Amino acid sequence: MANAGSATPILLLLGVVPPVRVKGNGQLEIVETVGKFLGQVLERVGNETLPSEAELMARIPDVFCWISWPELDKCVRDAANSYTAGQDSGDASVKRIAAFIHNAVAWHG
Incomplete structure (x- = not known):
């Protein structure tokens, strides 16, 4: 402050x-x-x-x-599902990161 x-x-x-x-x-x-x-x-x-x-x-x-962790997971999944990079490899990278976050939240939850 x-x-x-x-x-x-x-x-x-x-x-x-x-x-x-x-x-x-x-x-x-x-x-x-x-x-x-x-x-x-x-x-x-x-x-x-x-x-x-x-x-x-x-x-x-x-x-x-x-x-919360579930809210964060949902926000990341929603953003990943609506994101388009204009290239298949970019879209796939974003979906992999979202899946990694989802799995981490599930594992720690």
Whole structure:
């Protein structure tokens, strides 16, 4: 956040959908999770250029995004099925990558 300038930084939670499991705290929503630990993190970081804790908390909906593994798999498969490179070898490469991602998600799931 201190170095973002006018850009909006993104924190991507890959493979999870809120509420998220927080060690020793059960499952919490994103705002609860960040609110629980942000003050301690800001003290430890000691960066005076960061926005205030209240400003950072207000920006949570703009900064955090997430996608579950099944959603990611579906997005990749849908994109691969609608993609055309104009060459058979390009189309086949995209489909192989999509299949690799599908198999990895299935294997880890």
